[in-house]
Amino acid sequence: MSAVMITRKVRKWEKLPGKNTFCCDGRVMMARQKGVFYLTLFLIIGTCSLFFAFECPYLAVHLSPAIPVFAAVLFLFVMAMLLRTSFSDPGVLPRALPEEATFIEMEIEAANGNVPAGQRPPPRIRNVQINNQIVKLKYCYTCKIFRPPRASHCSICDNCVDRFDHHCPWVGNCVGKRNYRYFYLFTLSLSLLTIYIFTFDIVHVAMRSVDSGFLNTLKETPGTVLEVLVCFFTLWSVVGLTGFHTYLISLNQTTNEDIKGSWSGKNRVQNPYSHKNIIKNCCEVLCGPTYPSVLDRRGLMQEDSSVSTCADPTSSSTSTSSSSSGGNNTVSQTTHAILCLQKPTAPLIPNEHTPDDAKPSIAASAEKSSSPKEEHPPATKVPPLASPETDAETSIAKDKTH
Numbered sequence: 001m002s003a004v005m006i007t008r009k010v011r012k013w014e015k016l017p018g019k020n021t022f023c024c025d026g027r028v029m030m031a032r033q034k035g036v037f038y039l040t041l042f043l044i045i046g047t048c049s050l051f052f053a054f055e056c057p058y059l060a061v062h063l064s065p066a067i068p069v070f071a072a073v074l075f076l077f078v079m080a081m082l083l084r085t086s087f088s089d090p091g092v093l094p095r096a097l098p099e100e101a102t103f104i105e106m107e108i109e110a111a112n113g114n115v116p117a118g119q120r121p122p123p124r125i126r127n128v129q130i131n132n133q134i135v136k137l138k139y140c141y142t143c144k145i146f147r148p149p150r151a152s153h154c155s156i157c158d159n160c161v162d163r164f165d166h167h168c169p170w171v172g173n174c175v176g177k178r179n180y181r182y183f184y185l186f187t188l189s190l191s192l193l194t195i196y197i198f199t200f201d202i203v204h205v206a207m208r209s210v211d212s213g214f215l216n217t218l219k220e221t222p223g224t225v226l227e228v229l230v231c232f233f234t235l236w237s238v239v240g241l242t243g244f245h246t247y248l249i250s251l252n253q254t255t256n257e258d259i260k261g262s263w264s265g266k267n268r269v270q271n272p273y274s275h276k277n278i279i280k281n282c283c284e285v286l287c288g289p290t291y292p293s294v295l296d297r298r299g300l301m302q303e304d305s306s307v308s309t310c311a312d313p314t315s316s317s318t319s320t321s322s323s324s325s326g327g328n329n330t331v332s333q334t335t336h337a338i339l340c341l342q343k344p345t346a347p348l349i350p351n352e353h354t355p356d357d358a359k360p361s362i363a364a365s366a367e368k369s370s371s372p373k374e375e376h377p378p379a380t381k382v383p384p385l386a387s388p389e390t391d392a393e394t395s396i397a398k399d400k401t402h
Helices: 034-060 066-086 100-111 180-212 216-222 222-251 256-262 278-285 313-325 331-341 360-368 389-402
Strands: 004-010 020-023 030-032 126-129 134-140 153-156 159-161 166-168 173-175 300-309
Touching: 030 173, 034 066, 034 180, 034 222, 066 173, 066 180, 159 278, 180 216, 180 222, 180 278, 216 222, 222 256
Parallel strands: none
Antiparallel strands: 004 300, 020 030, 126 134, 153 159, 166 173
16 A cells, blocks of 8 residues: 555635635625624615615606616615625735744744743734834734734634724625725615615604505505614614714724724824824725735645555556556546455455455465475374264274274
């Protein structure tokens, strides 16, 4: 038996560490917890479907046909921003290779020196200067890298994300450097859509109540009542979230930095990333360049796997005859290994179950195992001693003959 290494090419997303889910051959990247994301889709699609089914036909006739058209455009924009936020790479940083991690560990040990037993080693940090201000880069023990400025490790996705804002279960993904603007546009457009539907629900009920009364209108349009309730409870959270992120964008700050108080603590350290101008901060966050993904999740990598094979004595003769005849008899190594495993082997001691073609080989191997040159002469054969039962039977036979 021998092991043969087989190399095959696989996509990098199949071997990437972390707790992400990939679909469409690595094009779609999400977190594993997607239950709340499906709830978000259900609420948006369900509420808009009720609005198009109950209110739009009446409002298009009695007010303006532009009402359902604008609602449809706003709905499509909301869905596009939601899917763009949920299915994109938020800015995941690749982990260090084993060689890189070993080199970094050696650098840290050389810088810290020998730490006496019982003492805590110093924190693994590096200092960089940004806008004449010192910013500390922390070491990630999971990814084995010094995180860039404003990056943080997401405990849910188990990845370091550049310019990490927060992990949003409503979109089923982290919000970071590459999808923050789409997240903000999603919350802003969803707020407008919620206000739009809620407003025209009230208008629809008011216009119908003129003719048939308020209570009769509620009985005739149960879908409108359900839409009003959903929009009422959704409006406060969505609009409040949009206002909070508008405040953060104006300061060029992230949710993670605001929660930790990175720039508003006791030390009163100023934000080195702020331009001290609301318009400039908004332009940088919303209109800045689109950063490419550094993950290369759809790239190709080689994977080595070992396959056990056995040496076939007829393979040499087969290869010789095939080479002399000019033929190319190419057999896959995997198939050859399976055939070798299925080939029966003869037992060491022949018995009634041993095939006839296997017995001569066993006898030949036994003859080969015995040495032809023996120093001692062969032992004389001694007849076996007769057993007591055999002696008794012999004596009885003699008595009968006499």
